[in-house]
Amino acid sequence: MFIVVDSREIVTSGYASAFEREGYASLELHPSELKDWLEITCAQDLASVDAILLGACDERAGFVNSIRKHCPEAQIVALEDTSSLESTLQLFSAGMDDVLRKPVHVREIIARVGAFRRRISARNSSVGTGAIEVFFDGRDPMVGGDVMELPRRERRILEYLVKNKGRRVTKTQIFNAVYGVMNDGVDECVVESHISKLRKKLRKRLGYDAVESTRYIGYMLKDSAAPKQIVGDTRRPVQASKVTTQAVEAPFEDVVAKKPYLSVVGA
Numbered sequence: 606m607f608i609v610v611d612s613r614e615i616v617t618s619g620y621a622s623a624f625e626r627e628g629y630a631s632l633e634l635h636p637s638e639l640k641d642w643l644e645i646t647c648a649q650d651l652a653s654v655d656a657i658l659l660g661a662c663d664e665r666a667g668f669v670n671s672i673r674k675h676c677p678e679a680q681i682v683a684l685e686d687t688s689s690l691e692s693t694l695q696l697f698s699a700g701m702d703d704v705l706r707k708p709v710h711v712r713e714i715i716a717r718v719g720a721f722r723r724r725i726s727a728r729n730s731s732v733g734t735g736a737i738e739v740f741f742d743g744r745d746p747m748v749g750g751d752v753m754e755l756p757r758r759e760r761r762i763l764e765y766l767v768k769n770k771g772r773r774v775t776k777t778q779i780f781n782a783v784y785g786v787m788n789d790g791v792d793e794c795v796v797e798s799h800i801s802k803l804r805k806k807l808r809k810r811l812g813y814d815a816v817e818s819t820r821y822i823g824y825m826l827k828d829s830a831a832p833k834q835i836v837g838d839t840r841r842p843v844q845a846s847k848v849t850t851q852a853v854e855a856p857f858e859d860v861v862a863k864k865p866y867l868s869v870v871g872a
Contacts, residue, residue: 606653606785607631607714610639610668611660611684620658623711627743628757630785636662643675649775653765653782655741656680656718659701666699673700680721682714716742722768736811737826739764749810758783759803762796766816766826773823800824 609620609631617633624631634642643651654676659665665683672681680702685692693704703717719742738747741764745754755763765774765782779800780793800816807815817825 606655606782607718608634608639608654608657608679609660610634610636610658610662612636612662613660616660620711627711627715628761629711629715630781630783632785636664636668639668640671643671646675649778650781651676652678653778654679655722656682656714658682658684658714660684660707661686665696669700680718682718684709712743719743737763737767737807737815739767741768748807751810753806753810755803755806758799759806762799762803763826766824770826773819773825775823779824 607620607624607629609617609624611617612635614633614635617635621631621633639657657668657672657676657679659668659681661684669681672679681700683696683701683704685696685704685706688706696704702721705714705717719740722741736749739760740746745752745760746763747753761783762779765779776793776796779796780791783796783799784791800818804814804816804818813827815827817827819825
């Protein structure tokens with residue numbers, strides 16, 4: 606998800622529409638709303654933020670620490686109206702990850718953020734999982750060594766699962782990452798449909814179910830390199846007690862038959 610921050614509504618709405626056309630969720634914020642939004646938004650929703658684009662606002666440099674605190678994995682991109690070497694250097698010194706001059710196409714922003722995400726993922730050894738490799742820049746993933754063409758929603762879900770490799774993610778988290786945290790026009794149940802179709806395609810290509818689903822808990826992408834756990838026989842063998850063994854091994858002739866206490870007396 607992309608957060609677009611600018612004091613001009615025409616700029617934020619324009620970028621939001623462009624991201625929507627490319628299949629990426631976005632959120633428009635006024636500079637005065639950014640810090641409050643970071644404070645009140647839950648950690649799960651903040652984890653779905655790919656980048657925060659800071660446009661025209663006087664306090665851009667002051668936003669960096671707040672963003673790093675709440676969204677440590679999100680890329681911070683400054684959007685400049687004019688090209689100025691001094692301003693660009695100051696923005697990088699303030700902690701920006703990238704500085705772009707407008708107008709810039711959203712595809713270029715997505716590609717730059719995707720490259721940033723791949724570097725972070727490679728550092729964490731999570732750019733792929735087994736036979737699945739994603740790129741985070743709009744390209745279709747490599748599955749089983751070949752390109753797998755996916756609808757953009759399914760591709761975004763797969764990218765999010767790879768990004769959270771080794772962790773379970775809920776339906777709400779996936780929805781927020783793909784459709785946006787403020788999208789009330791789509792029901793969360795659509796995620797189940799997308800994942801069902803994605804699982805079938807991955808199963809057909811890989812020969813196994815790559816997405817592990819646990820009811821009420823969430824979804825997790827399996828690592829094909831991880832060995833499957835085999836549940837062994839946990840029953841303990843029953844050992845005969847010493848008394849029982851002696852009784853079995855005792856010779857038959859040592860056993861003395863006891864006479865009955867009741868005798869029949871003839872009339």
